[in-house]
Amino acid sequence: MSPNLPASGRVRSAAEEINEQIRAFWIGPGAHPTVPLSREQRAEYERLLTELRRVEREDVTAVV
Structure with a gap:
C-alpha cells in the first residue's frame, strides 16, 4: 500500500464535500428553503x- 494513502476510509471528491456544505444551509438546524x-x-x-x-x-x- 502506498504510504501517501490512508489505511482505511474513503476517498471523497472535493465536489462531494462542497455539496455537503451547501446542503447544510438548507437542512441544518433552523434551516429551511x-x-x-x-x-x-x-x-x-x-x-x-x-x-x-x-x-x-x-x-x-x-x-x-
Whole structure:
C-alpha cells in the first residue's frame, strides 16, 4: 500500500464535500428553503457554489 494513502476510509471528491456544505444551509438546524439566508450566509453560500463549479470543471479530488 502506498504510504501517501490512508489505511482505511474513503476517498471523497472535493465536489462531494462542497455539496455537503451547501446542503447544510438548507437542512441544518433552523434551516429551511423558504427562510432567507443572512448576508454572511448568502456570501458563504455563493462562495461554495463558485468553488463547486471550479472543482467540477477541474475534477479535483481530495482525500478524507
